[in-house]
Amino acid sequence: MAFVLPDLPYAPDAFGATLSAETFEYHHGKHHKAYVDKTNELAPKAGLEGKSLSEVIRAAHEKGDKGLFNNSAQIWNHSFYWQSLTPKAQQPSGELADRIAADFGSVEALVKKLAEEGAGHFASGWAWLVLEGDKLKVTSLHDADTPVVHAGLKPLLTVDVWEHAYYIDYRNARPKYLEAVLNQALAWDFAATNLDGKGVSRADQQG
Ligand code: MN3
Numbered sequence: 261m262a263f264v265l266p267d268l269p270y271a272p273d274a275f276g277a278t279l280s281a282e283t284f285e286y287h288h289g290k291h292h293k294a295y296v297d298k299t300n301e302l303a304p305k306a307g308l309e310g311k312s313l314s315e316v317i318r319a320a321h322e323k324g325d326k327g328l329f330n331n332s333a334q335i336w337n338h339s340f341y342w343q344s345l346t347p348k349a350q351q352p353s354g355e356l357a358d359r360i361a362a363d364f365g366s367v368e369a370l371v372k373k374l375a376e377e378g379a380g381h382f383a384s385g386w387a388w389l390v391l392e393g394d395k396l397k398v399t400s401l402h403d404a405d406t407p408v409v410h411a412g413l414k415p416l417l418t419v420d421v422w423e424h425a426y427y428i429d430y431r432n433a434r435p436k437y438l439e440a441v442l443n444q445a446l447a448w449d450f451a452a453t454n455l456d457g458k459g460v461s462r463a464d465q466q467g
Pocket residue numbers: 287291338420422424425
């Protein structure tokens with residue numbers, strides 16, 4: 261067994277100009293695939309063959325194996341990111357809408373906070389909406405760092421702010437990418453599902 265590149269949950273041209281098919285061709289087909297290939301090369305050498313992806317990420321983190329951690333965490337982060345996007349505009353509803361109103365005041369205020377967090381994050385990383393304790397929280401993590409190794413952060417959705425996520429469509433304009441994705445393409449239904457605290461399992465896979 262080995263880790264696989266998960267299929268996108270939509271057609272690569274489904275987002276039109278917001279995220280082009282060319283972006284998916286490179287971001288999913290080349291960047292994400294490279295993390296899968298590298299992890300499949302490194303995990304057996306670390307004695308982790310047959311472990312699940314989340315087990316490999318946590319073991320690499322504990323051992324300080326940066327190469328394996330970075331590559332395996334990026335498999336998980338990207339698998340979670342594809343599910344955090346949807347080509348059909350959604351709005352939060354039910355419990356998620358209630359929690360957003362309680363913790364941020366409004367969806368607009370939450371989106372603004374995510375945009376500021378993502379745009380303000382220095383260099384490569386990820387903007388996250390997480391459940392911390394009983395509160396929704398916006399945060400960001402550097403490089404390949406991932407909620408998989410932060411037990412207190414239950415992931416609800418994420419936006420990739422590595423340059424490779426937006427350079428084809430937006431060049432250096434990270435705020436424009438964030439404005440488009442946050443307002444038109446967030447999969448709020450996925451975030452609502454992850455309120456059960458089991459978000460890590462939704463991008464996990466068996467090795
Ligand atoms: Mn990426």
